[in-house]
Amino acid sequence: MKNKPVIRFFVRLAAFSVILFAADRLAGLALKKIYFSQRVGQYSQTTYALDSAKQDILIFGSSRAARHYSPYIISKVSGLSCYNSGRDGLMIPYAAAVQEVSLARHIPKMIILDISPRELGIDRVKYERLSILLPYCAEHEQLIKYVKEVSPYEPDKLISKTYPFNSSAFVMACNTLLAKSVSKDENGYLPLQNSLTKAETDDYLKRMLARANSVHQKAEVAEDKAVAYFKQFLDNTARYNIKTLVVISPTILKNAFYLDNKVLERRLIEEITGRYKNVTFLDYSKDPRFNGHPEKFADYFHLNAEGSTEFSQLIAQNVKANI
Amino acid sequence: MLFNSIEFVIFYIVVTTLYFLVPHKIRWLILLAASCYFYMAFVPIYILILGLTIVIDYISAIYIENEHHPRKRKILLGLSLATNIGILVIFKYFNFLNLNFGFLLQKFNYHNPIPYLRILLPIGLSFHTFQAMSYTIEVYRGNQKAERHFGIYSLYVMFYPQLVAGPIERPQNVLHQFREKHQFDLSLMQSGLKLMLWGFFKKLVVADRLSIFVSSVFGNPDIHNGTTIVIAAFFFAIQIYCDFSGYTDIAIGCARTMGFDLMTNFHRPYFASNIQDFWRRWHISLSTWFRDYLYVPLGGSKAGTGRRYLNLFIVFLVSGIWHGANYTYIIWGALHGLYCVGYVALKPYLPAAKNKFTAKLLNLSGIAVTVCLVTFAWIFFRAASLHDAFTLVRNLRSFGAAPFIGDGLNNFAQCILAIILLFMLEYKLEYYPGKFNFFSSPNIVVRWGTLAFTILWIVAFGVFNGGQFIYFQF
Numbered sequence: 001m002k003n004k005p006v007i008r009f010f011v012r013l014a015a016f017s018v019i020l021f022a023a024d025r026l027a028g029l030a031l032k033k034i035y036f037s038q039r040v041g042q043y044s045q046t047t048y049a050l051d052s053a054k055q056d057i058l059i060f061g062s063s064r065a066a067r068h069y070s071p072y073i074i075s076k077v078s079g080l081s082c083y084n085s086g087r088d089g090l091m092i093p094y095a096a097a098v099q100e101v102s103l104a105r106h107i108p109k110m111i112i113l114d115i116s117p118r119e120l121g122i123d124r125v126k127y128e129r130l131s132i133l134l135p136y137c138a139e140h141e142q143l144i145k146y147v148k149e150v151s152p153y154e155p156d157k158l159i160s161k162t163y164p165f166n167s168s169a170f171v172m173a174c175n176t177l178l179a180k181s182v183s184k185d186e187n188g189y190l191p192l193q194n195s196l197t198k199a200e201t202d203d204y205l206k207r208m209l210a211r212a213n214s215v216h217q218k219a220e221v222a223e224d225k226a227v228a229y230f231k232q233f234l235d236n237t238a239r240y241n242i243k244t245l246v247v248i249s250p251t252i253l254k255n256a257f258y259l260d261n262k263v264l265e266r267r268l269i270e271e272i273t274g275r276y277k278n279v280t281f282l283d284y285s286k287d288p289r290f291n292g293h294p295e296k297f298a299d300y301f302h303l304n305a306e307g308s309t310e311f312s313q314l315i316a317q318n319v320k321a322n323i
Numbered sequence: 324m325l326f327n328s329i330e331f332v333i334f335y336i337v338v339t340t341l342y343f344l345v346p347h348k349i350r351w352l353i354l355l356a357a358s359c360y361f362y363m364a365f366v367p368i369y370i371l372i373l374g375l376t377i378v379i380d381y382i383s384a385i386y387i388e389n390e391h392h393p394r395k396r397k398i399l400l401g402l403s404l405a406t407n408i409g410i411l412v413i414f415k416y417f418n419f420l421n422l423n424f425g426f427l428l429q430k431f432n433y434h435n436p437i438p439y440l441r442i443l444l445p446i447g448l449s450f451h452t453f454q455a456m457s458y459t460i461e462v463y464r465g466n467q468k469a470e471r472h473f474g475i476y477s478l479y480v481m482f483y484p485q486l487v488a489g490p491i492e493r494p495q496n497v498l499h500q501f502r503e504k505h506q507f508d509l510s511l512m513q514s515g516l517k518l519m520l521w522g523f524f525k526k527l528v529v530a531d532r533l534s535i536f537v538s539s540v541f542g543n544p545d546i547h548n549g550t551t552i553v554i555a556a557f558f559f560a561i562q563i564y565c566d567f568s569g570y571t572d573i574a575i576g577c578a579r580t581m582g583f584d585l586m587t588n589f590h591r592p593y594f595a596s597n598i599q600d601f602w603r604r605w606h607i608s609l610s611t612w613f614r615d616y617l618y619v620p621l622g623g624s625k626a627g628t629g630r631r632y633l634n635l636f637i638v639f640l641v642s643g644i645w646h647g648a649n650y651t652y653i654i655w656g657a658l659h660g661l662y663c664v665g666y667v668a669l670k671p672y673l674p675a676a677k678n679k680f681t682a683k684l685l686n687l688s689g690i691a692v693t694v695c696l697v698t699f700a701w702i703f704f705r706a707a708s709l710h711d712a713f714t715l716v717r718n719l720r721s722f723g724a725a726p727f728i729g730d731g732l733n734n735f736a737q738c739i740l741a742i743i744l745l746f747m748l749e750y751k752l753e754y755y756p757g758k759f760n761f762f763s764s765p766n767i768v769v770r771w772g773t774l775a776f777t778i779l780w781i782v783a784f785g786v787f788n789g790g791q792f793i794y795f796q797f
């Protein structure tokens with residue numbers, strides 16, 4: 001092997017690497033500044049939930065938490081301050097991560113966890129989405145173990161300062177440049193405005209019944225890791241003796257979880273919550289006040305503003321009774 | 324080991340460095356050992372299957388070359404091909420055939436006594452089997468001398484960049500390259516790395532981004548309306564192109580950095596103005612394989628018109644079966660067979676361009692029709708089952724309803740952005756190949772700036788969950 005071209009290659013590679021390293025630092029710095037200066041949108045909600053939330057009641061969960069629980073109503077009825085840390089598309093591992101960081105800073109009087117049986121089923125997506133915790137790993141080392149669920153190499157990738165903001169540039173741009181048009185949350189609560197029609201609900205029921213035949217042929221199995229995160233969440237509430245409500249919020253179809261082959265997971269939630277003295281389990285998935293009421297739902301999975309107002313009042317009563 | 328993994332990055336650096344450090348005499352050994360390691364990173368035991376086909380084809384080729392009796396040569400070739408196809412059938416098609424046999428017996432109230440085989444499909448089986456078969460066929464035809472060096476022949480089948488998803492090489496193109504001494508070539512190294520970078524861009528920024536939306540729609544065929552399905556089908560058309568051609572770019576680039584020249588596998592297929600043109604641009608190594616080893620032996624286009632149509636249809640049907648043991652692939656192949664037969668039959672009646680404007684218009688409408696036909700066929704290719712495929716096709720009737728865009732606008736917007744970027748770059752390559760070549764600009768600021776920008780774009784917009792390449796399963 002002749003050395004001259006090899007040396008030239010390595011010199012160029014080294015020079016290019018330096019430029020790339022500097023460009024990455026620069027881009028990362030700019031993205032970090034933009035990211036943490038957001039005042040609207042769900043990124044700013046996560047930042048607030050992790051770094052600042054000190055309310056008496058903290059709500060955790062997925063989009064069904066963020067869209068279903070109005071802290072304003074809960075506060076008004078219970079007389080306690082409340083913050084909704086729910087976030088779209090994120091499930092029990094995310095709730096466990098945010099709870100762990102929050103509890104290290106502040107012990108609330110009550111915790112509400114909105115959970116869907118689906119969250120305890122096998123689905124890799126719930127771990128892949130934990131990458132949204134990457135921007136916080138530098139400040140909160142507890143989060144490293146959660147981002148390792150995305151991939152064991154995730155902490156190594158943090159060598160890049162741009163990587164923590166992977167896939168978030170578009171949302172950041174919208175939240176920063178079009179802040180006025182982004183719907184503002186009310187202490188983390190993001191109500192949905194539109195309503196379903198009866199025809200859409202009937203169509204959905206028809207499709208779910210067709211789906212039920214195929215999903216029921218598959219063996220139903222709960223995911224051990226997801227169950228462990230659920231237990232970890234409840235263990236933490238027990239350790240600090242925090243009153244906790246574990247809630248399955250309303251669904252448009254009665255027995256929606258049966259149709260979706262999630263009977264086992266629903267039973268597991270009930271059984272696990274029964275082991276904790278500080279935990280109360282509430283299941284609204286068969287509640288006739290919501291089942292078959294398309295006017296209270298924005299889509300097949302979420303209540304709209306009207307539905308969530310009604311539901312929040314019910315939750316507020318439960319908060320009052322359990323606190 | 325996936326190309327889009329940290330393990331591969333480390334593996335590639337170690338192997339390429341070692342390759343140039345060791346004396347030429349033992350480079351084949353380094354590459355062979357690396358290829359074995361690469362393959363064994365998936366399911367180690369399956370290296371034995373690969374080893375068996377290599378031994379059989381190696382010996383068969385030498386016997387074929389030494390044998391002068393035409394009938395005995397044919398028998399030897401037949402034995403070699405039967406072994407390769409036999410392995411393919413056992414691992415890829417046995418359960419599918421058995422299942423259908425069971426259904427048939429059930430119709431007559433009989434129980435199928437043959438058990439279901441609990442085996443995993445060896446990764447890239449169809450690719451290396453076809454590459455091995457092309458070797459023995461070429462030796463039989465006298466176009467290639469039988470390779471006496473067992474290590475070199477093994478490397479021909481196992482060369483890691485193209486082992487699991489092609490390009491399906493021909494011995495005339497590759498075998499001699501393993502004997503040649505490749506000096507470290509700065510321009511090859513740079514162009515190889517740039518090609519790999521482009522491949523990673525296609526895979527991580529485009530294919531894996533689109534796959535998020537596509538999977539959510541194709542995974543729940545019964546709950547989506549026609550508009551969503553049309554969007555998902557077009558997204559899948561782009562996803563599979565970027566996934567597969569991205570893999571190929573990484574493979575070719577990776578080989579090029581070591582001085583090897585692998586064949587082109589894609590030539591911007593969605594700019595094809597008709598279905599024949601599409602197949603001249605899509606998975607070229609497979610379509611030319613079928614042309615050389617199936618279409619021509621069947622009589623090709625020299626037989627009568629009817630026979631030609633039948634040959635064309637058979638080739639595409641077999642191509643569908645090659646992709647997988649599922650009726651969805653068979654229908655996909657059959658659809659392409661019908662498209663091609665239809666095009667060849669209608670070709671004489673298609674309007675001819677009278678001037679530049681009509682030529683452009685015809686070309687554009689040809690591209691649009693081809694993309695639509697190909698995309699429709701992709702629905703069958705992507706669907707998990709025939710039931711799902713027909714559910715999706717049935718739901719197309721509700722085209723026009725508001726589409727589902729996934730979990731918020733973020734991913735969907737990134738999909739659109741990725742598609743626009745890809746289109747701009749492919750358009751430039753197709754119609755202005757000599758212009759705006761920023762990657763190889765003589766101006767170092769432009770060149771390095773573009774490279775750094777591309778890398779940062781991948782970091783900022785790529786999907787890094789290690790999604791498998793679609794074609795690995797074949």
